[in-house]
Amino acid sequence: MRDGNPAKEKTSAGNSKRTGNQKADVKLRTTLSGTTAAPWRFLGIAGVAALAAVAGYSGNIHAKADSDAWRLAEPVVYENISVFPVVARKSAETAGFVTLDEALLSGAALVTERGSDVLRRTRDGRPIGENVPISERIPQSGASVNELVLVNRGKKPLILLAGEMVSGGKQDRIIAKDRIVPVGAEPLPLDVFCVEHGRWTSGAGFTAANTMVHPSVREKAVVDQEQTKVWDAVRVGSTASIIMMPGGGASAGGGNGGAMGTQPSLESRRLQELSSVYAPTGDYQKLYNNSKVNQDVDPFVDEVQRRFAHATENLKGERVIGVVIAYGGEVAWSDIFASPELFERYWPKLLRSYVVEALARPRMKEQATMADAEDFLKQLRGPEKIESEPDVYRWREVTQGRYAEIELQALKPEDMLLHRLKIHRTS
Numbered sequence: 001m002r003d004g005n006p007a008k009e010k011t012s013a014g015n016s017k018r019t020g021n022q023k024a025d026v027k028l029r030t031t032l033s034g035t036t037a038a039p040w041r042f043l044g045i046a047g048v049a050a051l052a053a054v055a056g057y058s059g060n061i062h063a064k065a066d067s068d069a070w071r072l073a074e075p076v077v078y079e080n081i082s083v084f085p086v087v088a089r090k091s092a093e094t095a096g097f098v099t100l101d102e103a104l105l106s107g108a109a110l111v112t113e114r115g116s117d118v119l120r121r122t123r124d125g126r127p128i129g130e131n132v133p134i135s136e137r138i139p140q141s142g143a144s145v146n147e148l149v150l151v152n153r154g155k156k157p158l159i160l161l162a163g164e165m166v167s168g169g170k171q172d173r174i175i176a177k178d179r180i181v182p183v184g185a186e187p188l189p190l191d192v193f194c195v196e197h198g199r200w201t202s203g204a205g206f207t208a209a210n211t212m213v214h215p216s217v218r219e220k221a222v223v224d225q226e227q228t229k230v231w232d233a234v235r236v237g238s239t240a241s242i243i244m245m246p247g248g249g250a251s252a253g254g255g256n257g258g259a260m261g262t263q264p265s266l267e268s269r270r271l272q273e274l275s276s277v278y279a280p281t282g283d284y285q286k287l288y289n290n291s292k293v294n295q296d297v298d299p300f301v302d303e304v305q306r307r308f309a310h311a312t313e314n315l316k317g318e319r320v321i322g323v324v325i326a327y328g329g330e331v332a333w334s335d336i337f338a339s340p341e342l343f344e345r346y347w348p349k350l351l352r353s354y355v356v357e358a359l360a361r362p363r364m365k366e367q368a369t370m371a372d373a374e375d376f377l378k379q380l381r382g383p384e385k386i387e388s389e390p391d392v393y394r395w396r397e398v399t400q401g402r403y404a405e406i407e408l409q410a411l412k413p414e415d416m417l418l419h420r421l422k423i424h425r426t427s
Contacts, residue, residue, distance in 0.1 A: 085323055097180075304351060
C-alpha cells in the first residue's frame with residue numbers, strides 16, 4: 001500500500017531543487033493533482049513508450065496504453081535480487097540520440113569545470129572562433145562543486161541520466177537530473193553532485209566513467225537533490241533502513257514484512273575500512289570499483305547477466321525495454337526505456353549498479369512476486385513538477401509518500417518518452 005494521499009488540484013509557479021542556474025527558456029511548474037497526466041495501467045508507461053513510434057503524441061502524455069504492447073516477464077532471481085524484464089513488441093526509434101558515455105568517448109561532447117575556457121558555438125555545432133570577445137564566452141566565475149559546463153559538439157541530441165558519472169576535473173561528479181542537450185546548443189551550465197568528497201585538485205576536463213552510481217546514491221541525487229545526502233549515501237553503502245533481528249538476522253524497512261535475512265556482503269565494517277584507506281577523498285570509484293569489492297561484485301554481475309540472457313533469449317516477437325528491480329520482498333526500482341536498443345546501451349552499467357545495491361543490503365529470504373512488481377508500476381497521484389525546454393525535452397516528476405517517478409520526454413525530432421524511472425525511496 002502506498003502511503004501518499006491524493007490532493008485537490010492546484011497549479012502554481014514553483015522552484016526546483018536544482019543546484020545550478022536555470023535557463024530563462026526552461027519552464028517549471030508544480031501541480032498537486034488527484035489524477036496525473038498519464039492514465040497508465042500497471043506497465044502502461046512502457047506501452048506509451050512503445051506506442052510513441054507508431055501512433056505519436058504531442059504535449060502532455062494522454063495516450064492510452066495498448067495492453068498488448070508490453071508485459072512483465074518472469075523474474076530472474078539470484079541471491080537477494082529479482083530482475084523483472086519489461087518486454088514489448090513495438091518500440092520507438094532512438095538511434096538518433098547519443099548517450100553521455102558515447103559522446104565523451106567519441107569527442108562529440110566536452111565536459112569541463114566551470115570557468116574553463118570553453119567558447120560559445122553556433123546552433124549547428126561549429127565554434128565561433130578563437131577571437132570571440134571574452135563577453136561572448138561562458139562566464140568565467142571559477143569552478144563550482146555543483147556545476148560543470150557541457151558542450152554538445154556532435155551531430156545528435158545528447159541524453160543525460162541522473163546518476164551517471166564523469167571522471168576527472170577537480171573531483172568526480174554525477175549528473176543531477178535527466179535532460180536532453182540539443183545539437184549546436186550553447187555551452188550548458190550542468191547541475192552535478194560530487195562523489196569524491198575531499199579531493200579538490202588541479203584539472204578541468206572530464207572523461208566517461210562508464211558508471212551509474214547504485215540506487216541508494218542515485219536516489220539522493222534524483223529526489224533529495226542534496227549534496228550532503230549524496231556524500232552520506234556514498235559512505236554508508238545502502239540507505240535502506242535495516243532493523244537487526246535476534247540471532248544476527250535483519251529486516252529491510254519498507255519491505256513486505258519482517259523476513260529474516262543475513263548481513264549484507266558489503267558490510268558497514270568493510271566500507272569503513274575502505275573509507276579509511278581512501279580517506280580523505282571518499283572516492284566512489286575507489287570504494288565500489290576496487291579489487292576487494294570487485295571480488296564480490298563481478299561474479300554476482302556475471303551470474304545475473306547469464307540468467308537474464310538465458311531468460312530473455314527466446315522471446316517471440318518481443319524484446320526487453322527495461323527492468324523492475326526487487327531486493328528480497330521489496331520492489332525498489334525500475335528503469336524503462338523507449339526502445340530495446342536504448343536499454344541495451346545503458347544495461348551494463350545499470351546492472352552493476354543494481355548489484356552493488358544488492359550486496360550492500362541484507363540477503364533477505366523473501367522474494368517479490370509478479371503481482372508486487374505490477375503493483376509497483378501503477379501510476380502515482382501526488383505533487384507534480386514539470387520542467388521543459390521548448391522543442392527539446394520535457395522532464396516530469398511525481399511523488400506520493402515514499403514513491404517517486406521521473407520521466408524524460410523528447411520533443412524533437414519526434415515526441416517520445418525516452419526514459420522512465422520509478423523509485424521506492426529508502427527514507
